[in-house]
Structures are given as C-alpha cells and as structure tokens.
Amino acid sequence: MTDATVEIVVDRLGAGGDGIAEHDRQRLFVPNALPGERLLVRLGPARGEGRSATVVRRLSDAETRIEAACRHFGRCGGCVLQHLLRPAYADWKRTLIVEALARRGIADAPVTETLVVPPGNRRRAVFSAVGRQGGAVLGFAEAQSHAIVDIAECPVIAPPLFRLTAPLRATFSTMLGPGQRGQAIATMTMSGIDLVLEIDRSLDLAARERLAAFAGETDLARLSWRRPGGSAETLAARRTVHVGFDGVPAVFPPGAFVQASLAGEAALIAEVLAGVGAAKTILDLYAGIGTFSLPMARKAKVTAMEGDPEAVKALAASSRGAITVERRDLARDAPDEKLLSGFDAVVFDPPRSGARTVAENLARSSVATAVAVSCNPQTFARDARTLIDGGFRLERIRPIDQFLWSSHVELVALFRRETP
Numbered sequence: 001m002t003d004a005t006v007e008i009v010v011d012r013l014g015a016g017g018d019g020i021a022e023h024d025r026q027r028l029f030v031p032n033a034l035p036g037e038r039l040l041v042r043l044g045p046a047r048g049e050g051r052s053a054t055v056v057r058r059l060s061d062a063e064t065r066i067e068a069a070c071r072h073f074g075r076c077g078g079c080v081l082q083h084l085l086r087p088a089y090a091d092w093k094r095t096l097i098v099e100a101l102a103r104r105g106i107a108d109a110p111v112t113e114t115l116v117v118p119p120g121n122r123r124r125a126v127f128s129a130v131g132r133q134g135g136a137v138l139g140f141a142e143a144q145s146h147a148i149v150d151i152a153e154c155p156v157i158a159p160p161l162f163r164l165t166a167p168l169r170a171t172f173s174t175m176l177g178p179g180q181r182g183q184a185i186a187t188m189t190m191s192g193i194d195l196v197l198e199i200d201r202s203l204d205l206a207a208r209e210r211l212a213a214f215a216g217e218t219d220l221a222r223l224s225w226r227r228p229g230g231s232a233e234t235l236a237a238r239r240t241v242h243v244g245f246d247g248v249p250a251v252f253p254p255g256a257f258v259q260a261s262l263a264g265e266a267a268l269i270a271e272v273l274a275g276v277g278a279a280k281t282i283l284d285l286y287a288g289i290g291t292f293s294l295p296m297a298r299k300a301k302v303t304a305m306e307g308d309p310e311a312v313k314a315l316a317a318s319s320r321g322a323i324t325v326e327r328r329d330l331a332r333d334a335p336d337e338k339l340l341s342g343f344d345a346v347v348f349d350p351p352r353s354g355a356r357t358v359a360e361n362l363a364r365s366s367v368a369t370a371v372a373v374s375c376n377p378q379t380f381a382r383d384a385r386t387l388i389d390g391g392f393r394l395e396r397i398r399p400i401d402q403f404l405w406s407s408h409v410e411l412v413a414l415f416r417r418e419t420p
C-alpha cells in the first residue's frame with residue numbers, strides 16, 4: 001500500500017528538515033513541506049520511526065514559504081530547507097540544538113540567536129563525478145541516493161568554486177569510464193584554489209600532463225591526486241598554499257580540513273577567543289591545522305592535539321615552535337584528568353561522533369573553562385550532559401549556520417566550573 005494518497009496537515013519540522021505529520025497513528029516524513037501546510041501526500045516506504053510520504057498537491061501554503069533559490073532544490077541532497085523564510089529558518093537551526101539538549105535533560109539552555117552565513121560563502125566543496133557515455137556528470141549526490149545531480153548552478157558555494165565546475169566536468173570526462181566515479185575536493189585558500197582529485201585509477205604520463213595543463217588553465221594554486229583512502233600526490237604545485245586564521249598565516253596541506261566558510265570560521269574563532277578569555281595555558285583538542293590554536297597562541301601558551309599526521313606537521317610548521325603540537329588519537333588515548341587539570345582552559349572541536357572520553361575526563365578534572373565546538377547537536381548534548389554532571393555550568397551557546405539550507409548546524413558552547 002505504498003501508492004495510497006491521504007490528506008494531512010504538517011505539525012513541525014524534523015531534524016532532517018522534512019515536514020512531520022501524524023496520520024493514522026503513524027509519523028510521516030514529508031520533504032519540502034512546512035508546518036501548517038495542508039497537503040495531499042502519497043505514502044511511501046517505512047522510514048525510521050514512521051514512513052516517508054511525498055507531496056502530490058499542496059492544498060495550502062505556510063506563511064513562511066518562499067521560492068527556493070536554486071533550480072536543483074528538491075533533487076540535490078545538499079539543501080533541505082531553501083523554501084523557508086529566513087527568521088523561521090534561523091529559529092529552526094537554533095531549535096535543533098535546544099531540542100537535542102532537552103532530550104538530555106538540559107532545559108532552558110542559554111542558546112543565542114543563530115548567526116546565518118549568507119549564500120555564496122562556502123569556501124570548500126566536495127564535488128562528486130560519474131563517467132557516462134559522452135561525458136561525465138559532476139555535482140552533488142541526490143537525497144537518499146547515489147545518483148549525482150549535474151549542477152548548472154549552486155547558490156551555496158562561493159562563485160570561484162562554481163566557476164571550476166565546467167572545466168572540472170570536462171577533465172573528469174577524459175578520466176572516468178562509464179559508471180566510474182571520482183571526487184574533487186576544492187578549497188579556496190589565500191593562494192587560490194587547492195584541488196584534490198580522488199580517482200581509483202593509475203595516471204599515465206599523458207594523464208599527468210593533461211592534469212598539469214588543467215591546473216594552469218584554471219589557475220589552481222595546487223592540484224593533487226589520490227586513490228580513495230590513499231595519500232595525496234601533488235601533480236602541480238603552482239604556488240605555496242596558505243590560509244589565514246584571524247590574520248595568522250597557516251600552512252595548508254592538500255585537501256586539509258578547514259571550516260566551511262570564512263564568515264563561519266571568523267565567528268567561530270571570535271566565540272572561542274571570547275570563551276577562553278585571559279586563560280594563560282590552553283589545550284586545543286582536535287586542533288586540525290590550527291584554526292583556533294594559532295589565534296589563541298598570540299596571547300596564551302597553547303598545546304594542540306590532533307590525530308591527522310599531515311595536519312600535525314602543518315600546524316607545527318605554521319606555529320614555528322610557539323605551540324606544542326602532539327599527534328594523538330583522542331578517541332583511544334584522550335588526555336586524562338591529571339593532564340587536563342594542568343590547563344586554564346580546554347577547547348575541543350571533535351568530528352560528528354563527538355568527544356565522549358574527553359568530556360568524561362574533563363568532568364573529573366579541575367579545568368575552569370571548557371569551550372566546545374560542535375557540528376552535531378546530538379553528540380554535543382551527550383557531552384554537555386557529562387560536563388554538567390561533572391560540575392560545569394553551561395554559560396552560553398552560539399549557533400553558527402555555515403551549512404546554509406542543510407540540516408546541519410555548528411555551535412560554540414562555553415562551560416565554566418561552578419567552583420573551580
């Protein structure tokens with residue numbers, strides 16, 4: 001009974017951006033639907049705690065509905081909420097955090113308004129490509145699918161990244177056989193675009209020459225290639241590649257992690273600096289290539305820990321001995337409470353899985369200030385619960401939306417010990 005149609009009214013937005021409605025004691029997840037809208041929907045397969053449904057006809061529009069900004073909206077998996085008016089959209093992102101905390105018993109959390117980064121600001125994009133007869137398709141994956149939307153526009157990414165898509169598509173067309181897949185990780189740096197091609201094939205001399213010519217024609221700062229899971233080999237190093245964190249220059253290894261937008265990064269750095277305040281000794285965990293370590297080191301003695309060897313090497317080079325940089329697997333070998341207690345403040349910015357052990361050890365430590373940066377409200381809320389149970393007070397959370405129109409949100413949270 002997957003093609004039955006029913007009339008529903010959407011209650012609210014879910015964490016993935018779908019409209020949620022109750023029907024026949026079942027929860028329905030409806031893409032491109034807003035709270036208050038009356039819809040005729042076709043019931044689809046089971047999904048999570050309910051089932052999916054697709055809109056057959058919208059019988060009424062929400063007052064908050066607006067025209068989507070992109071022709072690919074609805075198909076492209078990158079965006080889920082282009083059709084919602086900005087204040088309601090910003091509030092939804094904030095609510096994602098408030099609700100995740102509430103589920104952990106943290107009520108009335110001091111969550112400020114969301115800072116929303118404007119369109120055209122993404123400085124880093126991961127394009128997917130697949131070979132076809134007659135040329136490659138290049139863009140982003142469709143929602144819940146491996147199919148790729150061949151993008152003709154993208155209002156999210158910065159214009160220089162979009163300008164790269166046509167030559168990149170042409171290049172992939174020469175490299176990918178039908179059905180063969182590849183990726184391109186493009187980052188705007190202070191030196192120009194750093195591009196890493198991920199293709200599971202060897203490169204003969206002709207391919208290398210073609211790629212070096214492509215790097216020149218598109219004025220890339222650097223072009224590298226790697227097999228999936230392999231390390232990058234630089235094919236064209238046309239300029240030394242640098243980024244800057246709050247004005248402090250940093251070495252940028254091929255395809256390294258940086259925050260998704262410059263505006264988001266600036267806001268994150270400002271929040272972290274305000275959070276650590278006048279701390280004289282700071283431990284920066286999951287430090288990457290130094291987004292927070294390098295600006296913090298202007299005023300404090302910083303120790304940075306990070307798992308990725310290339311990032312560790314880059315941060316050590318950027319800091320020129322001013323920062324103690326340690327390679328460490330923080331999931332398996334988190335600093336214990338004794339080590340943590342030697343610092344005035346600890347900053348941690350883990351991957352989506354969060355920082356469970358770091359939070360547990362912080363809870364047992366005597367650290368006065370902890371600043372959490374997170375891109376996942378669920379794991380953040382788990383770790384916040386641990387810190388609060390360990391005697392920290394949650395002073396402030398700043399939501400920063402640098403993943404425009406997606407269901408992701410970034411945040412910075414400040415915790416202080418009740419009685420240091």
Ligand SMILES: C[S@@+](CC[C@H](N)C(=O)[O-])C[C@H]1O[C@@H](n2cnc3c(N)ncnc32)[C@H](O)[C@@H]1O
Pocket residue numbers: 257258259286287288289290291292305306307308311328329330331332349350351
């Ligand atoms: C969200 S990024 C943050 C990086 C940096 N703070 C920034 O803002 O650019 C998370 C970082 O954690 C590192 N990482 C992931 N898992 C790790 C682990 N088990 N141990 C240490 N570092 C890890 C990644 O290499 C990455 O640099």
